Amino acid sequence: MQTERFTSYLKGRGLKLTQERLAVLKGVAASDGHFDADELAMVVKGINPKVSRATVYRVIPLLVDAGFITKTIRTKGRVSYERLAGTTPHDHMICRACGVVIEFHEPRLERYIRSTCAEHGFVPEEHxxxxxxxxxxxxxx
Ligand SMILES: [Zn+2]
Ligand SMILES: [Zn+2]
Incomplete structure (x- = not known):
């Protein structure tokens, strides 16, 4: 299902689903929680050893744009990503000193975001x- 969605996304941009791109998508499906580009590259290597780090770096923006992953956290100059599908919506508290990331899910906050969007006639998909x-x-x- 994810593969189909990615294929049609790529097709819309005149790109093909190569073995390399497929391996990166599988790597995302196999990743839990937050991961950075290098960590994803390690997972992808286990799936297809021919996929280079540079390829993973090039495919990530496509996956962000296609809505498979989102850029979430930036601690100590590192960008992290996480999977969008199959995860519960949550927000993050990030410690400036040690870099710890606390995930929290606050239904009151979500209700508030939804009602604020409604006031503006805005349909929220993610935040x-x-x-x-x-x-x-x-x-x-
Ligand atoms: Zn701390
Ligand atoms: Zn998170």
């Missing part, structure tokens, strides 16, 4: 909320 600050362990230091 990203990152709260930056200091975790319990770092806040007192």
């Amino acid at each position: 990203t909320l990152s709260i930056r600050g200091y975790c319990r362990g770092c806040a007192g230091k």
